[in-house]
Amino acid sequence: MSPAERIRFFWTRHGNSCSLALFLIAILTLPLIQDNPYYLGLSNQVAINVIIVLGLNLFVGYAGQISLGHAAFFALGAYGSAILTVNFGIWPWPAMFVTAALVGLVALAIGLPTLRLSGHYLAMATLGFNIVVYTVLLQWDKVTGGPDGFIGIIEPLSVGTLPMDTEIRFHYLVWGMVFVLIALCLNLVRSGVGRSLATLAADERAASALGVNTGLAKVKIFALSAVFASLAGSLYSHCFLFINPDTFSIFRSIDFVIMVVVGGLGSVWGGLFGAGLITCLPELLDAFEAYKDIIHGLILVLILLFFPQGFVTGLMDLWRTRRALKKQMPDNA
Amino acid sequence: MQFILGGLTSGAIYALIALGFCVVNNTMGIVNFVQVDFVSLGGMLFYTCVVMYGFPISVGVVGAVAGVAVIAALVELLALRPARSDNQLVLIFLTIGVSIIMRGVMKLIWGENRMAVPSLSGDEPIHLMGATIMPQAIWILALTALAIILLIALFRYTSIGLAMRGVAANNRAAKIIGLNTGRVKSMSFALAGALGGLAGILVTPLTTLNYDVGVLLGLKGFAGAILGGFGSFTGAVIGGLALGLMESLTAGYFSSAYKDVVAFVILLIVLFIRPKGIMGR
Known part of the structure; x- marks a missing residue:
């Protein structure tokens, strides 16, 4: 084997662990290079979105289902954490996991009946759920604070006695979380559960013929993605210490879907790119505030038209095809 | 009586929008989220024709409906037909993308302010059997009925x-x-666009107009379509009317704060119990 081939072989065997290691190095060194709180804050926001996109990607990308309501689970996580810590005086960490468990149960309750449905029914059910949650947040002002946002002081998370109250500390916390969840997703995707989900996305009937309990598989992954969104919500409320309903409208859900599509349906690393691009875009396009919607829409439409399986995945496929062609027909190259 | 009439009026609007969803679903098998913006667009074009250029109202109605129909056909031609995929997921997300673009463009052209749209004939209320009706409500019911007959x-x-x-x-x-x-x-x-546009023209005098007025209305129309059994025209009309009625009755007898939620709670319940809807096979 030539050295190049050897490297390639090593990469195919250990690609995931290598990328994870590279990713870990990137996370650890970023605050050393960049200590501007504004950029770190932005990157923390990206991280929170990445967590949701990871979960949503499992559901949309791998299992091939539609959810237009993940902002609702995000909201439940954020408000759940805030209410448990402020009104009930529970410590942030337990509050976060209790909330996540509760949100998972809510997702189960919603998923069990609705996930028998497919396509547009599912889109509508999740969308409807999001609107219900949003309106309750807006109207039930005794508990949620209504349109002005949550009343009461949300305390920051702390590790040991160290409160995570600066951008840098929070950076390590939230990106560390992303790291763990990415590792989890990468393993999940290659486990039996992940494989059965991929089969389900390709052909539901074939999957059930092969012995996949399609209904149960969908509900489980739906609940898991809701738990991800809830964790992100809790992190959000403990990071920004202020929440209001506008963050959790259906347009937010659609933004999450755009992030998944940009990153690539069914690509764990793509989600990182998608969330990064869509979160930073409004900041980059500050001058073009008026065109923001149009640009978002155009990105979505163009990517779907030219790379229906998502941008990053689409580009990778293109590159792989080209390389395979080159290998087969060296004369043409 | 008042509530029932109010409910029927908004129900008629939902029915129109629901029909638009059904028409597209039947031929293409997808949910067309752009339908939502056809409603706003109908109102916008009507406003432009009548208020900004001073055309007579009848011209405004016909012009706006035709305009939305043409734009709708263009949407299909430019965005959906070139799609290299027949995957439902991709097509539905495409319509969401187009819908975002449409809202952005409308925001650019007409701005973010709310506009008052003239009603079709006067604002003098009519008293009938202990209820007060705006002439616009009668127009809504009549034109919706006409549209349904024409559709049939x-x-x-x-x-x-x-x-x-x-x-x-x-x-x-x-x-x-x-x-x-x-x-x-x-x-x-184009047909779906015309239906949505008509709904927009009829409803915006009651709600005032801005670039995203169609979103909630349209989604309720979609809820109506599913309530009635997605794809069935009779179902869409019944679903839309039923939704309007229930919404108005809850707002009247319980609380108007949660009026917007009613539609979706009912929808979720229907999906849990009988996902095929009232008229579904």
Whole structure:
């Protein structure tokens, strides 16, 4: 084997662990290079979105289902954490996991009946759920604070006695979380559960013929993605210490879907790119505030038209095809 | 009585929008989220014709409906037809993308302010059996009924209606017998646009107009369509009317704060119990 081939072989065997290691190095060194709180804050926001996109990607990308309501689970996580810590005086960490468990149960309750449905029914059910949650947040002002946002002081998370109250500390916390969840997703995707989900996305009937309990598989992954969104919500409320309903409208859900599509349906690393691009875009396009919607829409439409399986995945496929062609027909190259 | 009338009026609007969703779903098998913006667009074009350029109201109505229909056909032609995928997921997300673009463009052209749209004839309320009705409500009911009758006639007695039913029944068979299915799909989009546009013209005098007025209305129309059984025209009308009635009654007797939620709670319950809807097979 030539050295190049050897490297390639090593990469195919250990690609995931290598990328994870590279990713870990990137996370650890970023605050050393960049200590501007504004950029770190932005990157923390990206991280929170990445967590949701990871979960949503499992559901949309791998299992091939539609959810237009993940902002609702995000909201439940954020408000759940805030209410448990402020009104009930529970410590942030337990509050976060209790909330996540509760949100998972809510997702189960919603998923069990609705996930028998497919396509547009599912889109509508999740969308409807999001609107219900949003309106309750807006109207039930005794508990949620209504349109002005949550009343009461949300305390920051702390590790040991160290409160995570600066951008840098929070950076390590939230990106560390992303790291763990990415590792989890990468393993999940290659486990039996992940494989059965991929089969389900390709052909539901074939999957059930092969012995996949399609209904149960969908509900489980739906609940898991809701738990991800809830964790992100809790992190959000403990990071920004202020929440209001506008963050959790259906347009937010659609933004999450755009992030998944940009990153690539069914690509764990793509989600990182998608969330990064869509979160930073409004900041980059500050001058073009008026065109923001149009640009978002155009990105979505163009990517779907030219790379229906998502941008990053689409580009990778293109590159792989080209390389395979080159290998087969060296004369043409 | 007052609540029932109010409910029927908003129900009629939901029914119009629901019909638009059904027409597209039947020929293309997708949820067309752009329908939502056809409603706002109808109101916008009507406003432009009547208020900004001073055309008579009848011209405004016809012009706005035709305008939305043309734009809808363009949406199909430019965005959905070139899609290299017949994956439902991709097509539905595409319509969401187009919908975002449409809202952005409308925001650019007409701004973010709310506009007052003139009603079709006067604002003098009429008293009838202990209820007060705005003339606009009568227009809404009448024009919705007319639109439904025209729609039935179109599907029963014209060749384009027959072609649409053919594509709905079996796309491939329709292609084999030589139907231009692409054109039929564009037509169905135009039809959906016209229905949405009409709904927009009729409802915006009651709600005031801005670029995203259609979102909630449209989604409720979609809820109505599913409530009635997605794809069935009778179902869409019944679902829309039922939704309007229930919404108005809850707002009247319980609390108006949660009025917007009613539609979706009912919808979720229906999906749990009988996902095929009232008229679904």
